Amino acid sequence: MFLTNKLPRFHSHFLIAPLTSPKPQQRFFLITSTLLSKTKPEPESSPLAVPLSHFSTPTTTSAAVVRSPGGQEQGSLLLSPENLFFPPETDVSSIKKAPLSARILKGSNIVVGKYAGGTVDVVNADFVKSSVTTEDCPSDGIPEFALVGRSNVGKSSLLNSLVRRKKLALTSKKPGKTQCINHFRINDSWYLVDLPGYGYASAPHEVRTDWAKFTKDYFINRPNLVSVFLLIDASIPAKKIDLEYASWLGQNQIPMTLVFTKCDKRKKKKNGGKRPEENVHDFQALIRDFFTTAPPWIMTSSVTNQGRDEILLHMSQLRNYWLKH
Numbered sequence: 001m002f003l004t005n006k007l008p009r010f011h012s013h014f015l016i017a018p019l020t021s022p023k024p025q026q027r028f029f030l031i032t033s034t035l036l037s038k039t040k041p042e043p044e045s046s047p048l049a050v051p052l053s054h055f056s057t058p059t060t061t062s063a064a065v066v067r068s069p070g071g072q073e074q075g076s077l078l079l080s081p082e083n084l085f086f087p088p089e090t091d092v093s094s095i096k097k098a099p100l101s102a103r104i105l106k107g108s109n110i111v112v113g114k115y116a117g118g119t120v121d122v123v124n125a126d127f128v129k130s131s132v133t134t135e136d137c138p139s140d141g142i143p144e145f146a147l148v149g150r151s152n153v154g155k156s157s158l159l160n161s162l163v164r165r166k167k168l169a170l171t172s173k174k175p176g177k178t179q180c181i182n183h184f185r186i187n188d189s190w191y192l193v194d195l196p197g198y199g200y201a202s203a204p205h206e207v208r209t210d211w212a213k214f215t216k217d218y219f220i221n222r223p224n225l226v227s228v229f230l231l232i233d234a235s236i237p238a239k240k241i242d243l244e245y246a247s248w249l250g251q252n253q254i255p256m257t258l259v260f261t262k263c264d265k266r267k268k269k270k271n272g273g274k275r276p277e278e279n280v281h282d283f284q285a286l287i288r289d290f291f292t293t294a295p296p297w298i299m300t301s302s303v304t305n306q307g308r309d310e311i312l313l314h315m316s317q318l319r320n321y322w323l324k325h
């Protein structure tokens, strides 16, 4: 099947009509389908059972309640079926009729579908190369996921948490540590990509402009990019630049998962500071109008490894679907 055929399902949560920039999607998917027919690797093995501890199940017939790792309910994150993310080929109507039947990844709105499984965990991870242009990136066509977000949001730390290595990707308290497109091969079959951060206020104007050009070119012209993971700091209120990025990805129909980072920073700050789940809730409200249906989102911490297994399972279902089509 051509990728263009699966677009309406895979991208169903994105805006239908772009508001501003020209829509590059046509080109993106034409390139994708051409390359796919040449280089598409074999799908991973059929789904395996995944430990139940990764899931929450809806506790009422009308809404799912997201639970914190400690088990207490986070009342502000009530999820109605309309706010859930259904992976491609999920029987949405049966879940809407019987929400209790849905398996939802903990701390997220992501329903587990039939493509979840295979080799979910990271068995090996190797740094492959740093690239400065999209053309320089590895050309073997295996599926990849890109981590993007503001400088210092925790992209490199999340990558290290996912691969269970402390220093595979270099991290720093100072923003601007990662400067290239860094490819890490996972289990010899897919890539995690660490990108430079945006919104680094002290960077010179031309560096900031170059960043936008360089990464946006990568998003649009990378045929094996399965999904962008847009990282948002859940310990602070929503930032305009993050909302703009979410909107840009939506307008350009680039598949996106929102990853809320630093959810371990739970102390309520003075002067009206909010808890992570309140910031997550507020962010959802602010982006609601950018999308026709809810994009997937997940709460994480690279300190406690909250969300690690759940992200890997989510990636497995996106990857397995991508490989099959």
Ligand SMILES: Nc1nc2c(ncn2[C@@H]2O[C@H](COP(=O)(O)OP(=O)(O)OP(=O)(O)O)[C@@H](O)[C@H]2O)c(=O)[nH]1
Pocket: 149, 150, 151, 152, 153, 154, 155, 156, 157, 158, 170, 171, 172, 173, 174, 175, 176, 177, 178, 179, 195, 196, 197, 198, 261, 262, 263, 264, 265, 300, 301, 302, 303
């Ligand atoms: N408390 C807490 N701190 C975190 C978390 N993730 C990252 N940090 C800290 O945030 C800082 C920035 O982390 P990085 O992973 O280097 O951030 P980055 O997004 O890769 O930054 P750039 O490469 O500069 O764009 C470091 O001091 C990390 O220790 C988290 O989940 N919780």
Ligand SMILES: [Mg+2]
Pocket: 155, 156, 157, 170, 171, 177, 178, 194, 195
């Ligand atoms: Mg980094």
